[in-house]
Amino acid sequence: MTREIYDIGEIPPLGDVPRxxxxxLVRPERYGPPSTAMAVEPVEVxxxxxxxxxxMVMAAGVNYNGVWAGLGTPADVIAARRRQGDPHDFHISGSxxxxxxxxxxxxxxxxxxxxxxxxxxxxxxxxxxxxxMGTDPTASKSQRAWGYELNFGSFAQFTVVDEYQCHPKPxxxxxxQAGCFLGGGSTSYRMLxxxxxxxxxxxxPVLIWGGSGGLGSMAIQITDHFGGIPIAxxxxxxxxxxxxxxxxxxxxNRRDFDHWGRLPNAEDTAEFGRWQQGARxxxxxxxxxxxxxxSPRIVLEHPGRDTLATSVYVCDHAGMVVTCAGTSGYxxxxxxxxxWMFQKRLQGSHAANxxxxxxxxxxxxxxxxxxxxxxxxxxEEISQAHQLVYENRHPAGNTAVxxxxxxxxxxxxx
Numbered sequence: 001m002t003r004e005i006y007d008i009g010e011i012p013p014l015g016d017v018p019r020x021x022x023x024x025l026v027r028p029e030r031y032g033p034p035s036t037a038m039a040v041e042p043v044e045v046x047x048x049x050x051x052x053x054x055x056m057v058m059a060a061g062v063n064y065n066g067v068w069a070g071l072g073t074p075a076d077v078i079a080a081r082r083r084q085g086d087p088h089d090f091h092i093s094g095s096x097x098x099x100x101x102x103x104x105x106x107x108x109x110x111x112x113x114x115x116x117x118x119x120x121x122x123x124x125x126x127x128x129x130x131x132x133m134g135t136d137p138t139a140s141k142s143q144r145a146w147g148y149e150l151n152f153g154s155f156a157q158f159t160v161v162d163e164y165q166c167h168p169k170p171x172x173x174x175x176x177q178a179g180c181f182l183g184g185g186s187t188s189y190r191m192l193x194x195x196x197x198x199x200x201x202x203x204x205p206v207l208i209w210g211g212s213g214g215l216g217s218m219a220i221q222i223t224d225h226f227g228g229i230p231i232a233x234x235x236x237x238x239x240x241x242x243x244x245x246x247x248x249x250x251x252x253n254r255r256d257f258d259h260w261g262r263l264p265n266a267e268d269t270a271e272f273g274r275w276q277q278g279a280r281x282x283x284x285x286x287x288x289x290x291x292x293x294x295s296p297r298i299v300l301e302h303p304g305r306d307t308l309a310t311s312v313y314v315c316d317h318a319g320m321v322v323t324c325a326g327t328s329g330y331x332x333x334x335x336x337x338x339x340w341m342f343q344k345r346l347q348g349s350h351a352a353n354x355x356x357x358x359x360x361x362x363x364x365x366x367x368x369x370x371x372x373x374x375x376x377x378x379x380e381e382i383s384q385a386h387q388l389v390y391e392n393r394h395p396a397g398n399t400a401v402x403x404x405x406x407x408x409x410x411x412x413x414x
Contacts, residue, residue: 033390034386053103058100093153117168187351188216317343
């Protein structure tokens, strides 16, 4: 007889779907720092629709989506969904994870109950008019971030996902390794390989902001795999060794410079001159690492407000600055003279399509890219895990929480 609910780490009989599950919920009345915004509560297991699968989550990766959801800013995701008719007054974060297929909906044919999978973090409507006309699904107007814009993410015992979000889990990876790398891995893979002709080539210098974080750790390895020259930027000298071990040619501590922030008015020659002096000094540090006066062909951006002007300035002629976020602020200033006169490209990039997602999984499966898991915490401490990220006190690399996996180090069903 099916039980109403199972304890965290208690594995039901294969395919037995309880009515309720434990999940880390964000509620509007708790909006604020993650330590108080998230709380584990019982909720109903979501139903499985056509083309979907129910996954019993074994482990999940921690990233900034959960922090944003808990803060209620830059978007109140609960209010946004309720305006669209969603009745739920809570949010379950988690935009990456790994687990076991537990039920299969009508029309889902690629996976069977018992299959071990990694889940990618974006959803779209495969019948959307723009996709049917050939638009890359990640650029579709129907595309949404699972576990952020969409509810019922991976921070729960069970989650429902569209079948195309699932990818076979490499057998040798532990659950926590499999669940932690895909957010940063797939995003950085697309940034470095998705925007022809600016795809990373042998001997290409690539500047990588936040080199010790999840995104940066994966980008260093991907650049190195394709023969490029990764140069990492960090905020703490203690993080430099992590980047060098992953293959960075050199590391720059951005705290050695003080010109960050909004770009001064170009008509204020004194202030603009001081900013340009700082940007030039930063560029010379890149030359010192390379041992020659060469500039990055690709700059992998995500801080935004503090760094975008410098990124455009130091990027090589006819090179590309590609950005996936604005973690220091959304007002990104640039001097257009450096963009048009030197024919540089400023490119936005978001998530990854199915092919790009499978490509980074294959690199990890082959041992050519390390998942960079450096911290694993139990599900009961999920709010503390996000608090570490919020305060930038998490270790270099990726962080995971165990969900139904009863202990770290397991590669299959316990």
